[in-house]
Amino acid sequence: ADQNGETLVPTHCCFCGVQCGMYLRVDKGGKVFGVEPRNHDINRMRLCPKGINAYQQVNHPDRLTAPLMRRSRDEEFREASWDEALDFTVSEIRRIQAAHGNDAFGLLGGASLYSEKTYLVGKFGRVALKTRHVDYNGRLCMVSAAGANKLSFGIDRAANPFSDILLTDCLLIAGSNVGECFPVMTQYVWGARDRGASLIVVDPRETAIARTADIHVAIKPGTDSAFFNAVLHVIVAEGLTDESYLAAHTTGWEEVRETVQAYPPSRAAGICGVPEEQIVQVARTFGRAGKAMAFHARGVEHHSQGVENCLSIINLCVATGNLGKPGAGYGTITGQGNGQGGREHGQKSDLLPGGRSIMNEEHRRQICAIWGIEESELPPAGTSMMEMVWQMQRQEIRGLIGICNNPFVSLPNYATVKEGYDALEFHAQFDFFLSETAANGHVVFPVTVWAEDEGVMANTEARVVKHNKAQEPPPGVRTDTWVMCELARRLGVGDKFDFPGSREVFEELRVASAGTVNDYYGITYERLEETGGIMWPCPSTDHPGTPRLFEGGRTYHPDGKVHLQVVEWHAPMDPYTEEYPLSLTTGRTVAHFLSGNQTRRLGALVEQTPRPWVEVHPSHGFRNGDPVRVVTRRGSEVFPALVTEAIRPDTVFIPYHWPVPTAANALTIDALDPRSKIPEYKVCAARIEAAARI
Ligand code: SF4
Numbered sequence: 001a002d003q004n005g006e007t008l009v010p011t012h013c014c015f016c017g018v019q020c021g022m023y024l025r026v027d028k029g030g031k032v033f034g035v036e037p038r039n040h041d042i043n044r045m046r047l048c049p050k051g052i053n054a055y056q057q058v059n060h061p062d063r064l065t066a067p068l069m070r071r072s073r074d075e076e077f078r079e080a081s082w083d084e085a086l087d088f089t090v091s092e093i094r095r096i097q098a099a100h101g102n103d104a105f106g107l108l109g110g111a112s113l114y115s116e117k118t119y120l121v122g123k124f125g126r127v128a129l130k131t132r133h134v135d136y137n138g139r140l141c142m143v144s145a146a147g148a149n150k151l152s153f154g155i156d157r158a159a160n161p162f163s164d165i166l167l168t169d170c171l172l173i174a175g176s177n178v179g180e181c182f183p184v185m186t187q188y189v190w191g192a193r194d195r196g197a198s199l200i201v202v203d204p205r206e207t208a209i210a211r212t213a214d215i216h217v218a219i220k221p222g223t224d225s226a227f228f229n230a231v232l233h234v235i236v237a238e239g240l241t242d243e244s245y246l247a248a249h250t251t252g253w254e255e256v257r258e259t260v261q262a263y264p265p266s267r268a269a270g271i272c273g274v275p276e277e278q279i280v281q282v283a284r285t286f287g288r289a290g291k292a293m294a295f296h297a298r299g300v301e302h303h304s305q306g307v308e309n310c311l312s313i314i315n316l317c318v319a320t321g322n323l324g325k326p327g328a329g330y331g332t333i334t335g336q337g338n339g340q341g342g343r344e345h346g347q348k349s350d351l352l353p354g355g356r357s358i359m360n361e362e363h364r365r366q367i368c369a370i371w372g373i374e375e376s377e378l379p380p381a382g383t384s385m386m387e388m389v390w391q392m393q394r395q396e397i398r399g400l401i402g403i404c405n406n407p408f409v410s411l412p413n414y415a416t417v418k419e420g421y422d423a424l425e426f427h428a429q430f431d432f433f434l435s436e437t438a439a440n441g442h443v444v445f446p447v448t449v450w451a452e453d454e455g456v457m458a459n460t461e462a463r464v465v466k467h468n469k470a471q472e473p474p475p476g477v478r479t480d481t482w483v484m485c486e487l488a489r490r491l492g493v494g495d496k497f498d499f500p501g502s503r504e505v506f507e508e509l510r511v512a513s514a515g516t517v518n519d520y521y522g523i524t525y526e527r528l529e530e531t532g533g534i535m536w537p538c539p540s541t542d543h544p545g546t547p548r549l550f551e552g553g554r555t556y557h558p559d560g561k562v563h564l565q566v567v568e569w570h571a572p573m574d575p576y577t578e579e580y581p582l583s584l585t586t587g588r589t590v591a592h593f594l595s596g597n598q599t600r601r602l603g604a605l606v607e608q609t610p611r612p613w614v615e616v617h618p619s620h621g622f623r624n625g626d627p628v629r630v631v632t633r634r635g636s637e638v639f640p641a642l643v644t645e646a647i648r649p650d651t652v653f654i655p656y657h658w659p660v661p662t663a664a665n666a667l668t669i670d671a672l673d674p675r676s677k678i679p680e681y682k683v684c685a686a687r688i689e690a691a692a693r694i
Contacts, residue, residue: 017334064446110404111342114455122346144306145332158331167327170289175299179208230268240287242321324550341458354516384677596657
């Protein structure tokens with residue numbers, strides 16, 4: 001403490017996958033009241049507007065400080081005691097499961113939770129609720145990249161640390177508004193540029209990062225894999241592949257090479273709406289670079305062909321031998337704070353801790369031994385988040401607990417989502433603010449914010465970092481861990497949930513991940529505090545971690561090869577017609593985070609960006625601020641126009657952080673990628689028309 005009794009608690013920002021280090025300022029009364037920069041390896045003192053303002057949520061007047069409860073949606077919420085809210089929840093779980101089976105109750109987690117809590121969500125769902133229906137909101141985020149990573153590499157994380165960006169000769173960024181969504185990551189881009197690296201940006205919008213690129217390719221939404229197949233076509237035609245690398249380290253290259261023959265630039269230019277010469281220019285720039293890296297985010301992944309899109313970029317990197325070397329590699333830029341860690345420990349419907357498959361007998365045996373349950377007691381794989389909503393509509397799922405998510409804003413096709421949640425006989429949410437989704441439930445459990453508990457997150461680089469507790473929670477508030485353990489105790493399985501806090505959960509998580517490619521065994525809280533972060537896999541407590549995943553030819557499929565996958569492009573799921581001739585695409589803006597439940601309450605961020613808008617090209621004849629109705633097959637809403645040449649004439653863009661009546665996701669389509677089950681947020685058919693008023 002300084003002379004004023006104030007202390008600085010080292011921790012990390014909660015708001016995106018960069019995971020910038022920061023200090024929270026704590027007053028002599030033990031309350032968080034500010035933020036200081038921290039010279040952490042990731043961010044070197046820098047923070048973006050979200051990071052600077054994040055502390056304001058900790059003691060925000062909107063915090064929930066007592067459980068809210070009502071027995072029917074016709075009633076108003078009233079404050080309840082913890083005992084009453086917990087007992088009501090347990091009685092509803094028992095009633096619904098006795099009448100309709102265990103799978104009639106579902107659990108949805110989130111990827112902004114600490115990894116300990118994501119581990120506990122998976123265990124709580126399978127062991128306490130005994131249901132197959134466990135999934136999480138990372139299903140709306142990085143699952144296409146995860147699917148592609150597993151197929152190609154047998155491991156699901158970025159190949160390189162951020163610092164490798166500084167060493168590259170060519171950086172390709174596809175479908176990522178880095179400057180607004182991951183602002184502090186741009187320091188690495190500028191560092192590479194200072195060394196003379198080329199920058200290629202592929203994005204339908206001229207984002208801030210695109211404006212600075214050597215080549216900005218403004219492809220039509222939903223055409224990514226056609227574009228990257230064509231780039232690879234040119235790379236093959238011009239002899240820019242690394243044949244010795246391909247022969248030694250890969251399978252499937254012949255089939256991929258054969259497939260891309262059908263994607264000459266002349267064909268792809270028509271599909272993607274870009275000049276043929278630009279495809280050739282990208283191929284030559286990337287293919288001739290000594291060391292090249294490719295990063296992508298939701299712009300590539302949020303598609304009914306999201307896995308294929310990611311695979312087409314992996315094919316490009318591997319075919320040019322850009323893997324396993326300093327300054328050469330590949331990665332997805334994770335969106336949520338724990339977007340990487342949140343998908344590793346078993347809250348996904350098909351996964352168990354350590355990235356194990358719930359369909360694999362050996363993996364099931366291993367986890368049952370750790371959890372102390374019979375193999376017959378472990379439920380099979382469930383369905384994905386959006387599919388669970390459809391099951392709610394059909395009343396196959398009748399009860400639900402949601403933790404750290406806000407589907408009323410974040411899921412596509414709001415009308416369907418509302419209908420699904422309204423059909424639930426019982427719905428509880430854990431949250432620290434009354435989100436739009438929580439406000440529709442029967443019980444709301446008030447839980448801690450990130451600064452009131454300790455735990456780990458894994459950032460975009462798969463660097464596991466430790467968040468520290470900066471203040472005691474307000475009276476009446478509990479940790480998500482405590483609530484899950486208490487519910488488990490009341491459901492009769494308390495002996496399997498004897499976790500006083502995050503540390504004890506982390507110890508079980510370490511053991512549960514040991515021996516997998518996702519190995520955390522060598523990571524301890526003490527080591528994280530000493531080092532500032534360790535990149536997994538880290539199999540022993542004297543192992544330094546693995547910053548560069550494929551260094552020295554290391555691979556993770558049992559045959560020691562990278563498995564290249566054939567990719568064929570197909571048209572997006574929502575067809576264009578005369579009535580719906582435009583593409584609607586959606587995304588984020590710098591001041592807000594995901595569903596906005598947190599950032600729409602923070603003064604400076606609201607002042608910066610108080611409301612959404614629709615970006616339209618000047619050719620449509622609107623002026624800035626004109627009310628524009630955006631119409632899709634799901635509905636219509638009115639937004640003020642932001643007229644800009646930074647968007648294609650055939651495309652409109654809306655940021656999605658707001659609820660109805662200005663919700664981009666009231667308009668988006670709930671079509672899913674068949675493999676990753678990610679929704680097609682980034683393209684649907686639309687039209688725009690002048691509206692009377694907003
Ligand atoms: Fe937080 Fe991400 Fe901004 Fe860093 S870049 S301060 S982690 S929101």
